[in-house]
Amino acid sequence: MGYRQRRVGAANNGEAENATAPAVVEATDLSKRYGRGKGVKAALDGVSLTVAQGEFLAVLGPSGCGKSTLLGVLGCLDQSFEGQLALFGRNTRQMSDADQARLRGTRIGFVFQAFHLLGHLTALANILAPTLFISNRSGGAQHRWAERAEHLLSELGLAGRGGDLPEQMSGGERQRLAIARALLMEPELLLCDEPTGNLDAVTGQQIVDIFRRLHQDRELTIIAVTHEQPLAAAADRIVELRAGKSVTGADRSSHVGVV
Numbered sequence: 001m002g003y004r005q006r007r008v009g010a011a012n013n014g015e016a017e018n019a020t021a022p023a024v025v026e027a028t029d030l031s032k033r034y035g036r037g038k039g040v041k042a043a044l045d046g047v048s049l050t051v052a053q054g055e056f057l058a059v060l061g062p063s064g065c066g067k068s069t070l071l072g073v074l075g076c077l078d079q080s081f082e083g084q085l086a087l088f089g090r091n092t093r094q095m096s097d098a099d100q101a102r103l104r105g106t107r108i109g110f111v112f113q114a115f116h117l118l119g120h121l122t123a124l125a126n127i128l129a130p131t132l133f134i135s136n137r138s139g140g141a142q143h144r145w146a147e148r149a150e151h152l153l154s155e156l157g158l159a160g161r162g163g164d165l166p167e168q169m170s171g172g173e174r175q176r177l178a179i180a181r182a183l184l185m186e187p188e189l190l191l192c193d194e195p196t197g198n199l200d201a202v203t204g205q206q207i208v209d210i211f212r213r214l215h216q217d218r219e220l221t222i223i224a225v226t227h228e229q230p231l232a233a234a235a236d237r238i239v240e241l242r243a244g245k246s247v248t249g250a251d252r253s254s255h256v257g258v259v
């Protein structure tokens with residue numbers, strides 16, 4: 001596997017690792033509205049959710065129920081919401097924009113339905129794209145990232161494909177490349193928005209198997225939103241979302257010892 005997943009509590013701030021690590025995500029009464037006046041639309045309507053470290057959660061629901069909106073809020077991509085959100089034990093409202101960007105860039109990985117690869121860059125350069133936003137770009141750091149990118153390519157079954165452009169790759173290969181990119185900075189939390197939505201059933205299952213392996217081998221916390229059963233079936237727990245409200249499985253606070 002090449003490296004061990006960094007654990008909550010043993011992050012850069014030097015805190016000791018401990019058995020009662022905070023939940024990775026604690027969301028309380030999240031609401032999000034789009035539009036104004038009569039056109040206002042509640043995309044999220046009071047969602048509470050606790051996700052423990054190392055958990056693989058699927059958020060299942062039909063198109064338009066608020067899944068992407070929820071992921072955007074959980075990933076600090078969208079700050080215009082009501083309610084409270086703590087990530088890795090920190091209240092995001094008390095974090096500066098720079099702190100949130102750092103957290104998003106180093107501790108959270110994103111995987112999207114449409115891959116969002118950069119078409120003019122090779123596979124290897126796509127994996128390395130997250131390093132463009134990092135201030136420490138010393139030669140040593142660049143070298144380590146390049147080595148890691150090569151390692152991820154082979155780990156995801158793309159050895160020897162680093163020079164290919166995304167257009168030379170199949171859908172499944174593109175998504176594996178996107179997963180490699182998401183893993184480059186060794187995130188603790190992977191947020192996946194319909195990651196199998198553009199893939200046929202067989203290819204989609206390969207992606208699901210990769211998530212399961214990442215979850216088991218690296219203790220990666222995964223939140224995947226989907227309307228597809230095979231992905232949901234691979235998760236430890238399913239939360240169902242209907243019209244912006246979670247209808248089952250949302251609260252697991254008793255399991256992780258936090259409110």
Ligand SMILES: Nc1ncnc2c1ncn2[C@@H]1O[C@H](COP(=O)(O)OP(=O)(O)O)[C@@H](O)[C@H]1O
Nearest residue numbers: 034035041043062063064065066067068069070
């Ligand atoms: N930028 C936006 N402006 C207005 N309405 C939006 C916007 N994004 C999403 N919505 C609406 O919010 C609801 C939830 O959307 P979304 O989170 O994308 O759902 P899902 O990912 O489950 O398909 C939908 O009714 C959608 O039309």
Ligand SMILES: [Mg+2]
Nearest residue numbers: 067068069193
């Ligand atoms: Mg969506």
